[in-house]
Amino acid sequence: MKKKIRGRSIRFIMVIAYGLIAVMLMASHGNGAVKHQQWKGQDTTKWPATFGFGRTATAQEISLWDIAIRPDGKGLPSGEGDAARGKVLYALKCAACHGENGRETPGFKLPAPALVSDTLFKSKPKTIGNYWPYATTLFDYMRRTMPYNLPGSLTNNEVYSLTAFLLGSNQIIKPDFILNAQTLPRVIMPAKKLFVVDDRRGGAEVK
Amino acid sequence: MTEGVGQKLNNNELMEENKNTEMNKTPGRISRRTLLGGALAAAIIPVSSSFAKYIQAGVPVGPISDPTKTVGPGPSVLGKRSPFEHPVRKPSDLSSRTxxxxxxxxxxxxxxxxxxxxxxxxxxxxxxxxxxxxxxxxxxxxxxxxxxxxxxxxxxxxxxxxxxxxxxxxxxxxxxxxxxxxxxxxxxxxxxxxxxxxxxxxxxxxxxxxxxxxxxxxxxxxxxxxxxxxxxxxxxxxxxxxxxxxxxxxxxxxxxxxxxxxxxxxxxxxxxxxxxxxxxxSRYTYPVKDKIRMFSFEMDARSIITYPSFPQKVDRGWIEIRGIAWTGRGKIVKVEVSTDAGKTWSSAKLQEPVLDKAHTLFRYLWQWNGENTEILSRAIDETGYIQPTLRQLVDARGTDLGGYHLNPVTSWQIRTDGSVLFKPENWK
Incomplete structure (x- = not known):
């Protein structure tokens, strides 16, 4: 490979050849050959208006599974709760994993994340007070999957009370604040103003 | 940890060996290890079930007899890996790794x-x-x-x-x-x-x-x-x-x-x-300077050299550096490899076909002269994005990077004795 070629004309031809190869490579790069194929769900054959597979879901079936709660409060159930009731429930059902007060204990690793700190961005640990942008998420998440050993076992009132306790512990609502479907979506979280949607679309820039 | 799992698998294989021996009535010496394995198997698994004889018997791991003189096990309902291969995931409480x-x-x-x-x-x-x-x-x-x-x-x-x-x-x-x-x-x-x-x-x-x-x-x-x-x-x-x-x-x-x-x-x-x-x-978001970035969906282009890597050892001479590169934004168009700690970069060979949003195999032939060095790879995708260094990511996002969507170029150190070590980098 590294054999020296002394002839001037040969070297000249080599330079031209390499140049041509380089140009060809660049051209193949730019002409769309590397563009990926668009994935399409549809066949080339004509599809019927409907395949007729599946069935209409009943309103009861939908309401049984539809437990999602949006930031505007859509989906929140009736019922209510407050921090005092939440404190009792927390000690009973949450403290074992999240710590006595939901705070990080120095020198001790909790089995689950700490939930309480202050409301200052960049303070550690990242908890409800400084990192959660929507209060409704707390209700949605706790009702879906907490406590870890008995997921889905909390009543709506219990979830309202635990949400109130955690928001209160993070100094976001007052201790006597009653949480319900009307008041919860109005709670403004300190971290909300920090969240921005990723606007990267590829390209050379590192962001 | 990996060794421990490997040993466990070996025990299983010893059990299989014992079954195999029983089923084929192969005469021959049974080692003490095999006997112990057999005792374990008898204690844990009911080997006599009618289904068991259709489970592919493993090749013995102990002393191996001449395969040209020994008839192996017959067809079976379910295949399994060679008893000499023990790829395993590495689990933690939350995940396991490929x-x-x-x-x-x-x-x-x-x-x-x-x-x-x-x-x-x-x-x-x-x-x-x-x-x-x-x-x-x-x-x-x-x-x-x-x-x-x-x-x-x-x-x-x-x-x-x-x-x-x-x-x-x-x-x-x-x-x-x-x-x-x-x-x-x-x-x-x-x-x-x-x-x-x-x-x-x-x-x-x-x-x-x-x-x-x-x-x-x-x-x-x-x-x-x-x-x-x-x-x-x-x-x-x-x-x-x-x-x-x-x-x-x-x-x-x-x-x-x-x-x-x-x-x-x-x-x-x-x-x-x-x-x-x-x-x-509160999850899958990450601090970017004084903001928190959310809804990062596409995975950014990245690559890793999988050979040579820790804990492998290499010999002076020709080494085919191998690895994978991928991007969530289409296809990988190029992977560059450096064998001099990032001073110079050369194009690696990509295994065709290069698929959209897919792991892409790359290879780079390198003659190692036996000196200390570092080898690195960086992926380039069809949007023109070049896999950044950790330094570039820190400059763009700040030091409070969090753990999500971090795709820095990674480096393996090659030592004169042929050992390969990961190069940890700090950013705090």
Whole structure:
């Protein structure tokens, strides 16, 4: 490979050849050959208006599974709760994993994340007070999957009370604040103003 | 840890060896180890079941007799790996990692696919499984698994990577430790667009909520730009999904962060806004200077050299450097390798065909002169994005990087004695 070629004309031809190869490579790069194929769900054959597979879901079936709660409060159930009731429930059902007060204990690793700190961005640990942008998420998440050993076992009132306790512990609502479907979506979280949607679309820039 | 698991497997193989010996009535010396293994097998597994004789007997691991003079086991109902091969995942409480260094190409064997779940692996009866699609649709519908399989099907190969896939911190780290939360499969299912056509999605719809049916009822909001390529997958590498990958059906969003690929999917709610679930607000978001970035869906281009890597040893002379590169934004167009600690870079050879949003194998032939050096790789994707260094990422995002969507160039140190060590980098 590294054999020296002394002839001037040969070297000249080599330079031209390499140049041509380089140009060809660049051209193949730019002409769309590397563009990926668009994935399409549809066949080339004509599809019927409907395949007729599946069935209409009943309103009861939908309401049984539809437990999602949006930031505007859509989906929140009736019922209510407050921090005092939440404190009792927390000690009973949450403290074992999240710590006595939901705070990080120095020198001790909790089995689950700490939930309480202050409301200052960049303070550690990242908890409800400084990192959660929507209060409704707390209700949605706790009702879906907490406590870890008995997921889905909390009543709506219990979830309202635990949400109130955690928001209160993070100094976001007052201790006597009653949480319900009307008041919860109005709670403004300190971290909300920090969240921005990723606007990267590829390209050379590192962001 | 890996060694421990390997030893366990060896014991199993010893049990198989013993079964094999019994079944074939092969005369010969039985070692003390084999006897112990046999005793264990007798204590734990009822070997006498009628099914057992159809399970492929392993090749003995102890002293091996001349294979040209020994008739091996016959056909069986289920194949298994050579007893000399022990690729294993590396589990923690929350996840298990794919042994990237043990794979020769880009498909991850299904039993080695990485895992990340939020309330354990759900067990779902396929006969009772149903997928509900409702919300901003003209007709809310439920589909059984059998229904899903009747629709026109679709198959593609793509990677699946956890958004938190990057670990560093010490030299004794394997590719599995560093980047083991990525895997690749050939997925089969029905295109989500096919189902959405069936329910009649409103023109005004812009987001959907995908919900799993595990104990975490995991939910993610998916914007419309992700719907075109989405698959409700029921097949993985030619067979049904593994339970850890969402059996019997999951959402698959090629190139998007793993968490959005909701497993055990049971409900899709069509909406005109995101739901701001826990996994897209307080998790899977990360500080960028004085802000918190959310909804990072596409996985950024990255690569890793899987050979040579810790704890392998290399000899002076020719070394084929091998690795994988991938991007969530289309195809990898180039991988560059440096063998002089990043001073100069050369193009690696890409294994064709290079697939969209897929692990792409690269190779680079290198003659090592036996001196201390570092080898690195960087991926370049079709958008012109070049895999950045950790320094570039810190400059762009600040030091409070968090753990998500971190895709720095990684480096292996080669020492004069041939040992290979990961190069941990600090950014705090």
């Amino acid at each position: 042994p990237l260094q043990d794979l020769y190409s880009t498909i991850t064997p299904s039993d080695l696919h990485f895992e990340r779940h939020h309330a354990g692996v759900a067990t779902i009866d396929p006969g009772k499984y149903e997928l509900l699609i409702h919300g901003m649709v003209s007709r809310p519908m439920k589909f059984t698994l059998a229904d899903l399989k009747k629709f026109p099907s679709f198959t593609r190969i793509c990677f699946l990577e956890c958004a938190g896939n990057f670990r560093t911190g010490k030299e004794e780290m394997t590719p599995q430790d560093v980047l083991g939360l990525t895997s690749q499969s050939e997925w089969t299912g029905v295109m989500l667009s096919t189902l959405l056509r069936e329910v009649g999605v409103s023109e005004k719809a812009s987001w959907l909520l995908a919900e799993g049916s595990d104990a975490s009822l995991m939910t993610r909001s998916i914007p419309r730009k992700g719907w075109d390529e989405a698959i409700i997958a029921y097949g993985q590498n030619g067979e049904a999904l593994r339970p850890e990958q969402g059996y019997p059906a999951r959402l698959l969003l090629p190139g998007w962060e793993g968490n959005t690929n909701v497993k055990w999917i049971r409900r899709i709610e069509i909406s005109d806004q995101p739901f701001m679930t826990r996994e897209e607000t």
